Amino acid sequence: MQQASALRAFRRPRLWLSLWAAMIGAVIVLSLMPKPPIPPTLMIGKLDHLVAYAALAAMAVQLYASRRAQSRAALAMIALGIALELAQGFLTDYRDMSAYDAMIDTLGVALGFATAWTPLATILESIDARLSR
Helix, strand or coil: CHHHHHECCCCCHHHHHHHHHHHHHHHHHHHHCCCCCCCHHHCCCCHHHHHHHHHHHHHHHHHECCHHHHHHHHHHHHHHHHHHHHHHHHHCCCCCCCHHHHHHHHHHHHHHHHHHHCHHHHHHHHHHHHHCC
């Protein structure tokens, strides 16, 4: 199981991988469902894209020990953002495809990936260790 060997030393790897998968699933569902009827003045703009993809990439940094595995996950998150924009344009009649959104998604991935060089990179390991006590 090559994926497991790329993971950090967790006592509960399935829990953390499941959480990340749920986050990815939520992004997919929210990206493809009809937009809620929110007045334009209350919309946050593109901050939701930035935060969602930053969280996905930061979680990948938390999960994977090597830069190579983290980089692959980051590229997969960028591909996900592009694929969802294409799906919005071609598979729905209620969402629009936007290159700008894909660029914001990519910026979010870069921000999340940058946590690899901060003390935030190992927070999930600390949480996992505390849960094991």
